Amino acid sequence: MPTLDQIKEKVILHWGEMGSLWGINRTMAQVHALLFLSDEPLCANDIMEELQISRGNVSMALRELISWGLVTRLHIKGERREYYTTEKDVWTMGRIIARERKKREVDPTINMLRESMAELETMPPSEGAYEREQVKNLLNFFETGVDVYKDLEAHKPNSILKLLGTALKVKKLSS
Amino acid sequence: MPTLDQIKEKVILHWGEMGSLWGINRTMAQVHALLFLSDEPLCANDIMEELQISRGNVSMALRELISWGLVTRLHIKGERREYYTTEKDVWTMGRIIARERKKREVDPTINMLRESMAELETMPPSEGAYEREQVKNLLNFFETGVDVYKDLEAHKPNSILKLLGTALKVKKLSS
DNA sequence: CTAAGATTTCAGAATTTACTGAAAAAATGA
DNA sequence: TCATTTTTTCAGTAAATTCTGAAATCTTAG
Numbered sequence: 001m002p003t004l005d006q007i008k009e010k011v012i013l014h015w016g017e018m019g020s021l022w023g024i025n026r027t028m029a030q031v032h033a034l035l036f037l038s039d040e041p042l043c044a045n046d047i048m049e050e051l052q053i054s055r056g057n058v059s060m061a062l063r064e065l066i067s068w069g070l071v072t073r074l075h076i077k078g079e080r081r082e083y084y085t086t087e088k089d090v091w092t093m094g095r096i097i098a099r100e101r102k103k104r105e106v107d108p109t110i111n112m113l114r115e116s117m118a119e120l121e122t123m124p125p126s127e128g129a130y131e132r133e134q135v136k137n138l139l140n141f142f143e144t145g146v147d148v149y150k151d152l153e154a155h156k157p158n159s160i161l162k163l164l165g166t167a168l169k170v171k172k173l174s175s
Numbered sequence: 176m177p178t179l180d181q182i183k184e185k186v187i188l189h190w191g192e193m194g195s196l197w198g199i200n201r202t203m204a205q206v207h208a209l210l211f212l213s214d215e216p217l218c219a220n221d222i223m224e225e226l227q228i229s230r231g232n233v234s235m236a237l238r239e240l241i242s243w244g245l246v247t248r249l250h251i252k253g254e255r256r257e258y259y260t261t262e263k264d265v266w267t268m269g270r271i272i273a274r275e276r277k278k279r280e281v282d283p284t285i286n287m288l289r290e291s292m293a294e295l296e297t298m299p300p301s302e303g304a305y306e307r308e309q310v311k312n313l314l315n316f317f318e319t320g321v322d323v324y325k326d327l328e329a330h331k332p333n334s335i336l337k338l339l340g341t342a343l344k345v346k347k348l349s350s
Numbered sequence: 351c352t353a354a355g356a357t358t359t360c361a362g363a364a365t366t367t368a369c370t371g372a373a374a375a376a377a378t379g380a
Numbered sequence: 381t382c383a384t385t386t387t388t389t390c391a392g393t394a395a396a397t398t399c400t401g402a403a404a405t406c407t408t409a410g
Contacts (some may be wrong), residue, residue, distance in 0.1 A: 001294065001297060002294055004292060004295075004298065004303045004306065007291050007295060007303075007306070008295050008306060010291060011287070011288070011291055011310065012288045014283075014284065016282060018280060020198070020359080021279075021280055022197070022280075023195070023196035023198060023200035025397080025398065026398085027399080028397080035304070036308075036309060036313075037305075037306050037309050038305075039305040040368090043356095044356080044357075045356095053326075053359080053400090054397075054399060054400045054401065055400085055401080056357095056358075056360085056399075056400060056401065056402095057204060057398080057399055057400070058357095059357060059358055059359080060358085060359090060398095060399090063358085068268045079408085080354095080355065080356070080408070081355085081356065081357095082357080084221075086368075088309070089312075089345070090312045090313055090315070090316040091316065091341065091345040092345060094316065095345070104196075105193060105196055105197075106224070108189075109189065109193060110190045112185065112188070116182050116186055119176065119177055119182050119219060120179075120378095121181065122176060122180060126410090127179055128182075130214040131182070131183060131212050132181065132209060133176065134212050134263070135186065135212075137211055137264075137265045138211075140265070140267055141265040141266065141269065152339075164327075166266065166268075167327055168268065170264070170266040170267060185389080197382085198367065200367080201368085202368080202369080217387080219387075220386095228369075228370090229369060229370045229371065229388085230370085230371080230386095230387080230388090231369070231370060231371065231372090231387095231388080231389075232368080232369055232370070233387095234387060234388055235368090235388085237367085238388085253386060255377085255378065255379090255384095255386070256385085256386065257389095259406090278388080289404095351410100352389095352409100352410090353393100353400090353406100353409095353410090354398105354406105354408080354409090354410105355406105355407085355408080355409100356405105356407075356408095357404105357405080357407090358403105358404080358405070358406085359402105359403085359405085360390080360400105360401100360402100360403095360404100361400105361401105361402105362399105362400090362401100363398105363399085363400075363401105364397105364398085364399070364400085365395100365396105365398070365399085366395105366396085366397070366398080367392105367394105367395085367396075367397080368394085368395075368396085368405105369392105369393080369395085370391105370392090370393075371391105371392100371393105372388070372389105372390100372393085373381070373388105373389090373390095373402075374387105374388080374389075374390100374392105375386105375387080375388070375389085376385105376386080376387070376388080377384100377385085377386075377387085377400105378384085378385075378386090379382105379384090379385100380382090380383090380384105
């Protein structure tokens with residue numbers, strides 16, 4: 001039977017792999033998992049030791065996690081070192097990740113698609129008709145996603161139902 | 176004003192960057208975007224030329240896209256070469272991507288969490304209580320996600336409403 | 351202010367990931 | 381069957397990403 005530490009290690013390593021599949025670097029995800037599973041806040045030294053990584057790497061991972069809003073710095077009275085802790089509620093964690101990924105990935109994509117659409121619309125109707133159609137659909141897809149996200153954030157469950165309607169219609173057509 | 180080809184290139188390059196943020200390699204995402212914006216199917220040579228990449232790279236990207244179910248091979252009568260085309264409906268495309276990501280990322284994570292949970296439960300109650308709690312929450316989070324996904328696939332909108340309830344409750348607590 | 355402790359930065363090293371191109375394999379048609 | 385065209389594979393190379401560690405900076409206590 002594995003020890004507690006071995007189980008924690010397995011979870012942390014897996015979380016790290018998941019992170020790298022999601023465009024988050026391995027170490028950052030490992031630090032997050034370590035803090036998530038830790039009852040008390042940890043300092044940089046603790047993290048270095050547990051994950052066997054360099055001081056600089058810990059510093060960079062923490063900076064990134066803080067910029068995501070997933071980790072907070074903690075001054076413990078009488079302590080000289082900084083301590084770090086993470087959001088412990090999984091649903092809140094999920095919301096934070098959704099918010100950040102939207103900001104970093106979806107918003108720039110929507111901007112790019114809007115710009116492309118505007119440019120495509122200045123062209124003669126004979127040219128690029130198919131491209132125009134496809135960019136429009138893509139844009140609509142992302143915009144619908146953002147609408148649902150916003151309503152969820154704002155407690156308005158109306159449009160998630162609209163989405164559901166669309167999803168079911170698509171399902172029906174394609175099955 | 177940009178030409179049609181310049182606009183297409185911009186969309187394709189951006190889609191490639193997006194892909195690499197999502198654990199899909201840049202080339203694979205670019206090939207997908209190229210096919211998505213193309214009215215007719217393309218052959219390997221077309222893709223090589225448009226994206227300025229090697230034959231081998233095209234072959235690998237197509238294999239991967241086909242294994243995701245996003246691209247299909249097309250035999251055109253009288254043609255010796257294979258042609259390729261992609262799913263053109265954005266909603267269907269979204270569903271395919273969701274299905275594959277679930278299979279490749281979420282399912283293995285759930286397995287790992289279940290295994291860890293089982294191991295944690297064999298330990299004395301005094302040891303690892305916090306870890307047990309957190310792994311349980313994580314597992315529940317992912318399992319809820321899968322439930323919603325399955326109901327959507329199966330036309331049953333019930334549990335998405337349950338999720339919504341939970342999400343709103345969380346929102347309320349944390350705001 | 352100074353010294354000790356703690357954190358951050360970043361150039362270079364290490365590692366990982368992606369790509370090329372030529373050889374091998376597969377497919378097609380005569 | 382064989383010759384030709386197309387696709388696939390994969391070893392080696394290139395590129396991108398991540399990590400280290402020492403110097404610089406910042407913080408705090410005395």
